[in-house]
Amino acid sequence: MMRYLISIWVLTITAIDALAGGLVAPYQIDGNLRMEFIEVGGVALNAVRIDPMLYSVKLLTAQDPELQIDKLQLERCKSFGELSPSAGDWCLGESSMNATINGREIDSFFLHDYLRRSDAILVQNGGNMASFSPPRPLGLVVSKGRKYSSVSPSPELNGFACFGEYEVKITADGDDIEGDCLQAGPLFLWNGAAYSISDIQMSEDQRHSFICTTTETNQIVMGVSQPALLGRLADVLRSTFxxxxxxxxxxxxxxxxxxxxxxxxxxxxxxxxxxxxxRKDN
Incomplete structure (x- = not known):
């Protein structure tokens, strides 16, 4: 699969480099938001604890008109040059407009595009893809009250995350969802116990992107892991967070x-x- 050189960042951190063993001092992202680097029981991960009273988690989609660049702006970006300050900050998110996969133009964004086209402090990949060319999500996606795709019958996509003003609700019940929601899976930790992990996921190390919630503090944890068994990741999220x-x-x-x-x-x-x-307004 073709890989793209995307952009230059102030700081690039990989879990392998940051994790020399055990807990490493967190990296400050925002006033009350820190990236933690943790290695426990052979599982290395990067995670952010989110206080829903101070920050909200929202589901963003490339089809949102507010994230689009119109043709006039795009032409202005090209004429000024991608990094020209005269062109405006929105020119920095132009890369995905010219990207192709297998010779076909794509109509979607990379992670850094979402970051630059919104006021988000942090962005994380959300949900599975049915196709990358053209980009098409797999499973239910509802953002800003608009339904972009329908529920998938895939047994592995057995969970839903719904995003409210002061909470993220994770559930296995598709009938118990409302508002902006994302279908993904598997739901691998449920009511504090390992849940719905297949034999393959129990035996194969993979990189995982995850979101989890706590009942005691109403805290939200978002993160990514280095290759790990899903069952071990469940244990770490339960014991550490x-x-x-x-x-x-x-x-x-x-x-x-x-x-x-x-x-x-x-x-x-x-x-x-x-x-x-x-960040929520004061």
């Missing part, structure tokens, strides 16, 4: 977590939808 419910968002090449100052993993594939973390 006190997670009660955890949903795998996707894996392998689509795994990504990016802030304005740090990029975790590569940014090589266009994504139809992502999760964004936003």
């Amino acid at each position: 006190n997670c009660e419910n955890a949903l795998r968002l996707s894996g392998e090449d689509t795994v990504g977590l990016t802030s304005r100052t740090a990029k975790i993993s590569e940014d090589i594939l266009p994504l139809q939808n992502v999760l964004g973390v936003f």
Whole structure:
């Protein structure tokens, strides 16, 4: 699969480099938002704990008109040059407009595009893809009240994350969802116990992107792991972060977590939808 050189960042962090063993001092992303680098029981991961009273998690989609660049602006970007300050900040997100996969133009964004086209402090890949060319999500996607794709019958996509003003609700019940929601899976931690992990996922090390919630503090944890067994990841999230419910968002090449100052993993594939973390107004 073709890989893309995306952009230059102030700081690039990989879990392998940052994790020399055990807990490493967290990296400050925002006033009350820190990236933690952890290795426990052979599982290495990067994670952010989110206080829903201070930050909100929202589901973003490339089809959102507010994230689009119109043709006039795009032509102006090209005439001024991608990095020209005269062209405006939105020119920095132009790369995906010219990208192709297998010779076909794509109509979607990379992680860094979502970051630059929104006020998000941090973005993470959200959900699975049915196709990358053209980009098409797999499973239910509802963003800003609009339904972009329908529920998938795939047994592995057995979980839903719904995003409210002060909480993220993770559930296995498709009838118990409302508002902006994303279908993903598997739901691998449910009510504090390992849940719905297949034999393959129990025996194969993979990179995972995940979101989990705690019941005691109403805290949200978003993160990505280096190759690990899903069952072991469940144990770490439960013991280290006190997670009660955890949903795998996707894996392998689509795994990504990016802030304005740090990029975790590569940014090589266009994504139809992502999760964004936003600072709440005082």
